[in-house]
Amino acid sequence: MLKFATNLTFMFTEVPFLERFAMAREAGFRRVEFHNPWPFCEDTAAIARAAEQAGVRIIHCNLPGGDWQAGERGIAVFPDRTDEFRQAVVSTIAIAQQLGIRQLNCPLGYPGSSLSHDQWYSTLTNNLRYAAKTTAQAGIMLLVEPLNPITHPGYPLINTAQALELLAEVDHPNLKIQYDFYQMQRSEGELIETVRQHRDHIGFIQLADNPGRHEPGTGEIHYPFLFRELQSMRFDKVISLEYSPVTTTLDSLGWISDYGLNLDA
Structure with missing residues (x-):
């Protein structure tokens, strides 16, 4: 049975x-994630209470991405x-431990033209080694996410091959890929075969x-096929809904039952 979560930055x-x-x-969700809570609430204890009282687990958030309003998407x-x-x-590990979070995504940042490839890549790999080791010591998985080059021109990680090269260079078992079907459909396609192979x-x-970037069934990705294949391979990682509903969040969830899925796992 597939395991789902919902992203509270995009939904509800x-x-x-x-x-x-x-x-x-x-x-029906048992798990939630968000990019980070600080634009909405500075009180970590209040977030922990809200999750506990609701009966949901916070499983994932991002490391700080720099000045998000100014267009930064990481500083690594x-x-x-x-x-x-x-x-x-x-500091984020300390917050994650208070909230019970066990996965942190690391936005990388836009190197721009002022840095050579060797400069930013060496800095990135060294920073990720540090972060992977430090998060591992806290029992937290570190993730990196390839983003599509159409809406994120200049981002240093835009496909699975690059992500795999980065993982090999960092060479730490605690660093994994955050694979976004929307992002990778725009970057490379071959979604289910990529998941199967890697x-x-x-x-x-x-x-x-x-x-x-709306709910399944509103665009070109054949989600019924993806879910059938994920089930057939007994995929056991969490799959999070990170989309902007066409109308309301609740109205956008009909595909779950339409595709014969549920949120019980």
Whole structure:
């Protein structure tokens, strides 16, 4: 049986952040994730209470990505921000432990033209080695996510092959791939075959349809086939719903029963 979660940054936004945990549980979800909670709530204890009272587990969030409003998507590639990155790893681990989170995604950052490939790649691999080792000591898995080059031009990780090369270079068993069906449909296609071939390197899956990044059934990705194949291979990692509903979150969930799935696992 497939295991699902929902992303509270994208979904259940009809209510304030701390109310989304209960709304997600009422919809049937046992697991939730978010990019990070700090734009919505600075009180970690309040987040923990909201999840506990709702009866959901927080399983995943991001490491800080720098100045998100200014367009930054991570700081791990910048040599002059190594101390900032490593401090963020330590502080986020402390928050993750308070919330029971066992997976952290690391946004990498846009290197730009001011850094040579060797400069940013060496910085990135060293930072990821540090982060993978430090998170492993805390019992937390570290993830990196390839993003599509259409909406993220200049991002240093845009397909599975690059992600696998990065994992090999870092060479730490605690570093895995966060595989996003929406992102990788736009980057490379071959979704189910990629998962089949590299499932041991994949720690987490996110989903949305394309185009639009809406719920399954609104675009070109044949999700009934994907789910059948994932079930046939007994895929046991969590699959998180990270999409913008066309109308409301609750109205967007009909595909779950339509495809013969449920949220019980």
